[in-house]
Amino acid sequence: MTEHPSPAEQSPSAPDTLASEEDRERAVERVRAAAADGRLPLGELDDRLGRVHSARTLGELAVATRGLPEPGPRDCLVVDRPPTSRFALGMFGGFHRDGEWVVPSRFTAWSMWGGGRLDLTEARFAAQETVIRAVALWGGTGIVVPDDIDVEVRGLGLFGVFRRRGARKPGRPGAPRVVIKGLALFGAVVAKPPRK
Template sequence: MTRHDLDVLASDRERSDAEERLRAAVGSGRLPLADLAGRLDEVHASRTRGALEQACRGLPRPGPRDSLVVDRPADSRGLVVGVFGGFVRKGPWVVPPRMTVWSMWGGGKIDLTEARFSEQDTEIRAVALWGGTRIVVPEDIEVEVRGLGLFGVFDRRAARRIGRPGTPRVVIKGLALFGAVVTRGKG
């Protein structure tokens, strides 16, 4: 925020957002419960945006889906295999920093749209041998695709660069041999 923005009078909506930010910080363990009442008093007494920022001092700014990089260990092993069968990983989960996905005579889907990341940079190594893997990515992360399709397809259409500091980056690389690794946006 610029100096001018800090002097602008705060709206009821901004106060409500600050309250939610404090409650989320208590829920995630960033702010002790004993500090919540005092900080909420500061929010209710705030007249300006600067005073609201002071009440939320030391807390990360929320993004479009809150914090995408979390201080929790990964929920999933770093290896997912679908041989003569399939796999699905979706919903809320914490992605490991390095993950290998094998599809052989089968297929699977990795859905990152509700996921959080254990590190800023995540590498997914996808191998499809006579099989297929679909990776669904949200719009608010950077995606780099560096795979090779040999008698197969390694789709690069969902690759994008956002250029905002703090945006998680997922690098998808690997091999599709007589198979496919398809990366798509949600929808």
């Protein structure tokens, strides 16, 4: 008589199934989110992350994330809602976009003899890929980009600065992609991580 594997053994989510890099990334995000929410003491963070990175199977990942909540609403970054605004201008003054706002697939920011700040920390996106055109003429624009999105900065600093502060990290799998491009003439456009 031939033995047939049980449904648990056939299922790709069985505990003995080998974990993929994507499975580990999801587990890392779950651990980090729990630490950021104050659910996981910082003293346990390194231990949990170490267990996630060394996990070979889905069962080991489940043990490493035991007791932690599933990812929350921040994981739903691309939404089917109209954009909040498409343009920002700081001329002899400034502009500020922050909080939970919806970023369109194309956004333009001008800073002329003034400044501005775009904060994407709590933003949602109308498309999987967003292009932010930033122009700073004798002014400056700061763009705060969270770690869970993929960001590419490619612009020209002519007697100015157009750059990303900090190391470039890939966003989590399936995260929205933001491309920041434009010109800084006697000014600055700087993408930077949120303050810790």
